[in-house]
Amino acid sequence: MALGTDHSTITTSANFIPELWSDEVIGAYKTNLVLANLVTKMSHKGKKGDTIHIPKPARGSASVKAASTQVTLIADTASVVNISIDKHYEYSKLIEDIAEVQSLASMRKFYTDDAGYALAKQVDKSLFGVAQTLQGGAATGDWYTGGTVFGTWTKAKYFTTGSTTLTDYVEATSTPIAIEDGGIRGMILALDNADVPMDNRALVIPPVAANDLLGINRFTEQQFIGSGDAIKTGKIGQIYGVDVYISSNCPTTGDAVNVAGNNTDRVGTMIHKDALVLAEQVGVRSQTQYKQEYLGDLFTADTIYGVGELRDDAGINFVVPAS
Numbered sequence: 016m017a018l019g020t021d022h023s024t025i026t027t028s029a030n031f032i033p034e035l036w037s038d039e040v041i042g043a044y045k046t047n048l049v050l051a052n053l054v055t056k057m058s059h060k061g062k063k064g065d066t067i068h069i070p071k072p073a074r075g076s077a078s079v080k081a082a083s084t085q086v087t088l089i090a091d092t093a094s095v096v097n098i099s100i101d102k103h104y105e106y107s108k109l110i111e112d113i114a115e116v117q118s119l120a121s122m123r124k125f126y127t128d129d130a131g132y133a134l135a136k137q138v139d140k141s142l143f144g145v146a147q148t149l150q151g152g153a154a155t156g157d158w159y160t161g162g163t164v165f166g167t168w169t170k171a172k173y174f175t176t177g178s179t180t181l182t183d184y185v186e187a188t189s190t191p192i193a194i195e196d197g198g199i200r201g202m203i204l205a206l207d208n209a210d211v212p213m214d215n216r217a218l219v220i221p222p223v224a225a226n227d228l229l230g231i232n233r234f235t236e237q238q239f240i241g242s243g244d245a246i247k248t249g250k251i252g253q254i255y256g257v258d259v260y261i262s263s264n265c266p267t268t269g270d271a272v273n274v275a276g277n278n279t280d281r282v283g284t285m286i287h288k289d290a291l292v293l294a295e296q297v298g299v300r301s302q303t304q305y306k307q308e309y310l311g312d313l314f315t316a317d318t319i320y321g322v323g324e325l326r327d328d329a330g331i332n333f334v335v336p337a338s
Contacts, residue, residue: 037301039124040316043131044299049249049262050139050146050284053217054291055325059100060298067098067294067321074210098323100296102160104137105317106130112310127301130316134299137161138320139264142291145322146284149330158266168268168282171332174198181205184334186269191280191334193227194220202285202331203255209328215288216257221265221281224335225251228259257285267337281337286330294321 059067078087108126144159144166152170156162172181173191179201184191199218206216220228228234234254249260269280297319304313 037299037316039127040131040134040301041299043128044135045131047132047135048139049260049264050142050219050291051135051293053219053260053286053288054142054293055288057098057292057294059294059296059321062296065100067100069096069098069292069325070094096292096323096325098292098294098321100294100319100321102141102321103317103319104134105315106133107313107315109306109309110312110314126314127316130301130314131299134316134318136264138293138318139262140266141320141322142293143264143266143282143284145291145324146286146330146332148324149284149286149290149327149332151327152332165266165268168266168332168334171268171282171334172198172202173334174201179204181331181333189334191336194224194231194283194333194335195227196231196233198333199231199254199257199285202333203257205331206285206287206329211287211326211329212289213256216285217288218254218257218259218283218285219249219262219265220259220283221335221337222261222263223281223338224283225259225261227335228252228254234259268334269337279337280334282332282334284330284332287326289326290324290330292323292325294323296320 057067057069075089078089080086106129108130110126140159144154144156147154147156147166147168147170150170152168154166155169156164156166158165167186168184171184173184173189174193174195174197175182176192176195177197179197181198181201182189202218203216207213231254234252249262250258251261252259265284266282267280268282295318297317299316299318301314301316303315305311306313
């Protein structure tokens with residue numbers, strides 16, 4: 016008996032394809048985020064406007080209550096942090112019909128994973144770019160916006176052997192040493208002195224520093240990964256109560272003329288969640304459109320967001336050798 020002509024084809028199933036791709040891109044995106052998972056997140060989805068105004072109240076002080084007197088009012092000294100939603104990044108592929116990518120799960124999985132990875136890498140790079148402003152630093156270079164010039168990291172620190180002293184890093188003249196116990200304690204002390212809350216702190220290090228960290232007894236003694244933590248998010252352990260994450264997105268610096276390819280040092284950061292903010296106006300989305308002139312599907316994944324600094328003293332950048 017004939018089966019008829021009501022076949023399920025690429026054309027009739029087309030409505031299912033974008034959703035499948037989108038789910039996989041979002042999954043890959045979330046898996047590859049590191050720094051973005053450690054900062055304050057704000058959703059601006061579905062809202063108009065290109066700037067978010069975030070109130071930033073100053074900490075108040077307790078007052079002595081004298082008998083038979085009224086309470087002491089605390090003056091409102093709140094300031095405002097403006098976050099521009101000015102970053103729009105996309106990942107696009109044109110897939111010709113001959114590839115029949117919709118029927119090849121492995122090929123589709125590659126493109127969706129690659130799109131998620133590329134967008135996650137860019138978001139993390141954007142956050143590292145604004146992290147340059149911590150401790151009064153200046154945001155320099157255009158590496159984090161797709162250029163080739165690395166930042167100078169004017170307020171970054173480097174370590175002194177066997178000491179908790181943090182020394183200002185000067186590009187092209189400083190000779191940083193590998194991450195060590197004293198330097199980590201020095202950064203923790205600096206955050207403590209700035210009255211930064213002890214919870215929600217994180218140490219984000221480049222891969223080369225992770226190798227050095229394994230040689231620190233304090234790290235190997237206290238290292239743990241809880242059953243609820245996913246290694247794929249970059250977490251590799253904990254030291255002095257601070258979660259440690261590894262990220263290949265940690266910037267490069269250290270060259271006198273500040274150009275790509277001639278940099279000798281890597282930058283890491285110890286931050287509290289309130290140091291930086293990531294505001295998403297359009298989360299990662301995927302779209303496909305058939306282009307008859309090319310006889311193929313145009314696949315695009317994109318996101319619109321903004322980044323900014325919330326609390327200047329809630330993070331410290333540090334520099335270690337690149338190798």
